[in-house]
Amino acid sequence: MALLEVKDLEVYYGVIRALKGISFEVEKGEIVTLIGANGAGKTTTMQSVIGLIPARHGKVIFDGRDITKTPCHKIVHLGMSQVPEGRRVFQELTVYENLMMGAYSQKDNNSFKEDIDRIYERFPRLAERRNQIAGTLSGGEQQMLAMGRALMSHPKLLMLDEPSMGLSPILVDQVFEIIKDINRDGTTILLVEQNAGKSLAISDRAYVLETGDIVLSGTGAELAASDQVKKAYLGG
Amino acid sequence: MEFIETLLNGLSIGSTYAIIALGYTMVYGIAKMLNFAHGDVIMVGGYMIFLSLTSVGNPILGLLAAVLFCVLLGISIEKVAYKPLRGASPLAVLITAIGVSYLLQSTAQIIFGSAPKMVVVADFGNLTVGELTIPYYMLITLGCSVVIMLALSLFVKYTRTGRAMIAVSEDKGAAQLMGINVNAIITITFAIGSGLAAFAGFFMLMKSPSLSNTLGAMPGIKAFTAAVIGGIGSIPGAMVGGILMGVVEAISLTIPAIAPYTDAIEFLVLIVILLFRPSGILGKVRREKV
Ligand SMILES: Nc1ncnc2c1ncn2[C@@H]1O[C@H](COP(=O)(O)OP(=O)(O)O)[C@@H](O)[C@H]1O
Ligand SMILES: [Mg+2]
Numbered sequence: 001m002a003l004l005e006v007k008d009l010e011v012y013y014g015v016i017r018a019l020k021g022i023s024f025e026v027e028k029g030e031i032v033t034l035i036g037a038n039g040a041g042k043t044t045t046m047q048s049v050i051g052l053i054p055a056r057h058g059k060v061i062f063d064g065r066d067i068t069k070t071p072c073h074k075i076v077h078l079g080m081s082q083v084p085e086g087r088r089v090f091q092e093l094t095v096y097e098n099l100m101m102g103a104y105s106q107k108d109n110n111s112f113k114e115d116i117d118r119i120y121e122r123f124p125r126l127a128e129r130r131n132q133i134a135g136t137l138s139g140g141e142q143q144m145l146a147m148g149r150a151l152m153s154h155p156k157l158l159m160l161d162e163p164s165m166g167l168s169p170i171l172v173d174q175v176f177e178i179i180k181d182i183n184r185d186g187t188t189i190l191l192v193e194q195n196a197g198k199s200l201a202i203s204d205r206a207y208v209l210e211t212g213d214i215v216l217s218g219t220g221a222e223l224a225a226s227d228q229v230k231k232a233y234l235g236g
Numbered sequence: 237m238e239f240i241e242t243l244l245n246g247l248s249i250g251s252t253y254a255i256i257a258l259g260y261t262m263v264y265g266i267a268k269m270l271n272f273a274h275g276d277v278i279m280v281g282g283y284m285i286f287l288s289l290t291s292v293g294n295p296i297l298g299l300l301a302a303v304l305f306c307v308l309l310g311i312s313i314e315k316v317a318y319k320p321l322r323g324a325s326p327l328a329v330l331i332t333a334i335g336v337s338y339l340l341q342s343t344a345q346i347i348f349g350s351a352p353k354m355v356v357v358a359d360f361g362n363l364t365v366g367e368l369t370i371p372y373y374m375l376i377t378l379g380c381s382v383v384i385m386l387a388l389s390l391f392v393k394y395t396r397t398g399r400a401m402i403a404v405s406e407d408k409g410a411a412q413l414m415g416i417n418v419n420a421i422i423t424i425t426f427a428i429g430s431g432l433a434a435f436a437g438f439f440m441l442m443k444s445p446s447l448s449n450t451l452g453a454m455p456g457i458k459a460f461t462a463a464v465i466g467g468i469g470s471i472p473g474a475m476v477g478g479i480l481m482g483v484v485e486a487i488s489l490t491i492p493a494i495a496p497y498t499d500a501i502e503f504l505v506l507i508v509i510l511l512f513r514p515s516g517i518l519g520k521v522r523r524e525k526v
Contacts (some may be wrong), residue, residue: 052409076415090403090411101403107414153415229496 001064003028003188004049004157007115009058009078011048018044018081020212028085029177030208031189033199035218035233036209042192043085045209046161049190050082051075063156066119069210074116077105085192086161087146095126098134098145102152119148122178140171145177158182163230176202196233208233237365244487246375250437250482251381253266256459257466257474259429265405265469267331273313273336275456277430278383281306283344286355287357295438302434308431311423344449352448373442377387378396384435388391388428392471397424407467442516455524456498461506467519468494476517480505 002025019041021068026032036042047053049060051072060068090098099116099124103109121129123144129137134145143163150158160179164172176198183189183202193199200206203220206228216228223229256278262272281302288298315334320327360372392398403411404421411417435454440455441447443514462481466473488498509517 047409052412071417073413073415073417076413084412084413088407088413090406090410092406093399093402096318097399101399101411101414101416104400149414176391 002026003068004190005061006049007059009060010046010056011053012056018212019048022209022214023024024207024214024217028188030204031183031202033191033203034070034209035193035199035206037194039075040209041212043161044207046082046159046177046192050080050159055161058202076153079156080159081150081153082159083146083150083161083163087142089134089145089149092133094131095135095145096130096150098150102149105153106118107231114164115152119151123148139166140168143167143175150229151182155187157188157190161192162194164193164195172198195217197224240368241370242490243483244374245473246368246483246486247479247487248482250479252436253455253459254382254475254478254483255381255432256436256455257438257463257478259432260460261463261466261468261470262425262472266401267318267422269318269326270333272330272333273340274429274433275452276337276340277306277310277375277433278437278452278455279344279433279449280309280340282355282441282451283348283521284434285357285438285441286353286447289357290301298380299434302437303431306430307427310426314423314426320381334501341449344475348449352446354445356445357438357442357446360442362525367409370496377442380435384432389471403426458502463505465506465509465516467516470516470518470520473516473518
């Protein structure tokens with residue numbers, strides 16, 4: 001059984017139908033990517049799956065449980081976590097306090113010390129800046145912090161919404177390396193990217209989203225080789 | 237000597253404003269709404285103190301009863317009046333809050349009548365140090381307020397729930413992604429604000445024993461002004477703004493030429509400060525996110 005199963009998901013903003021009944025799934029251990037142009041509905045998909053935006057029709061099943069109508073904070077407690085578009089770290093809190101917020105859903109927090117050390121090991125930059133106010137970090141550092149924060153809850157499924165957005169090429173490569181690493185350590189990944197080349201290269205499977213519809217799917221390699229994808233998302 | 241007395245008076249009035257302003261500012265920061273009924277919760281607390289004093293006669297029990305009742309009242313107001321409006325236009329919420337304010341005032345009038353009640357909390361007497369005469373109620377007000385403000389600051393900074401409050405006030409969506417139940421945090425915020433309002437009612441009745449259904453109206457408006465002066469949404473801002481308002485009020489009252497215009501002068505302070513710092517003394521200038 002898939003870890004995440006999305007069936008006929010339809011989402012509206014007022015009268016605008018942003019998702020027109022999409023279906024996809026993520027198997028345990030996979031990296032799955034949704035690629036698509038600006039405005040295709042990628043962020044809407046991510047936010048609807050985790051319960052921030054209500055679904056009008058369809059079903060979301062996570063770890064065998066129907067979570068379609070479950071509020072976001074409860075879904076997070078079930079083991080889903082998201083690095084939102086634009087990072088959205090808590091600007092007024094320190095790096096350390098942001099990581100504490102990430103562990104908010106961990107009720108008996110015995111492993112907090114180990115968890116945070118693990119994050120500092122993965123992101124040495126965050127260790128150096130642990131007492132710095134997050135709003136004063138660079139874009140790349142904020143992205144690391146958003147990822148670290150999302151990992152503090154030991155997610156079964158980690159969703160990342162355009163983690164490479166606005167980063168320098170070196171940092172982009174670093175972010176993709178980290179995502180591969182996180183996956184290798186056992187976390188299932190659902191990734192949203194406009195950077196189709198790099199994301200398809202690390203993906204087991206991928207879906208192409210166009211104006212609220214899934215128009216293509218396949219393995220990362222298949223999609224990277226497809227003419228349609230090459231033309232639209234890989235610059236020819 | 238007289239100036240020191242005036243200053244202490246200002247600090248005690250100001251700390252009462254600060255305690256009320258905290259309720260406005262925390263609710264604004266977290267639920268992004270102006271709870272115009274907040275001042276009337278003070279009044280309800282006043283009547284609870286009145287009822288306790290006339291039945292049991294112990295002011296401390298009266299305060300506890302008022303705090304408990306106001307906390308429950310605040311939670312109920314939020315649940316019944318505001319929660320259904322989550323996501324509605326700010327104007328709808330504002331009108332509702334004004335409606336709740338009138339509802340509380342009218343209900344009090346129906347139950348207790350319109351003639352003011354005399355509520356003598358206790359005879360506290362004065363502290364005399366040399367030529368200095370300081371009423372004890374001022375010291376009690378100041379002392380309690382300092383403890384409350386300190387406790388609240390520590391609560392927000394160092395507890396799991398307090399940090400969740402900061403997170404919600406900054407970004408509701410991101411807070412939910414941390415697993416924070418935003419509705420629960422809003423409820424807790426209303427509970428704290430309303431409990432503080434009961435303390436403010438107690439301080440006000442210690443100072444002046446006349447209780448009517450409009451007890452909270454003017455202090456409510458002034459404390460709201462204080463919250464804006466300090467920077468609405470900012471906890472230290474509410475404290476600074478409240479103290480400033482109180483000190484200005486106390487000083488103005490001792491100068492015969494301007495004493496009658498004291499209220500106007502306090503609002504003038506607001507205007508002047510907003511001219512120079514549009515988001516208040518400690519308010520954040522919101523940076524646009526890219
Ligand atoms: N809050 C909103 N209100 C109304 N329309 C929205 C809102 N957010 C997104 N949309 C619209 O929904 C569509 C999908 O947006 P989005 O999911 O953000 O796309 P993507 O993440 O792929 O760039 C777009 O047409 C966008 O304009
Ligand atoms: Mg997007």
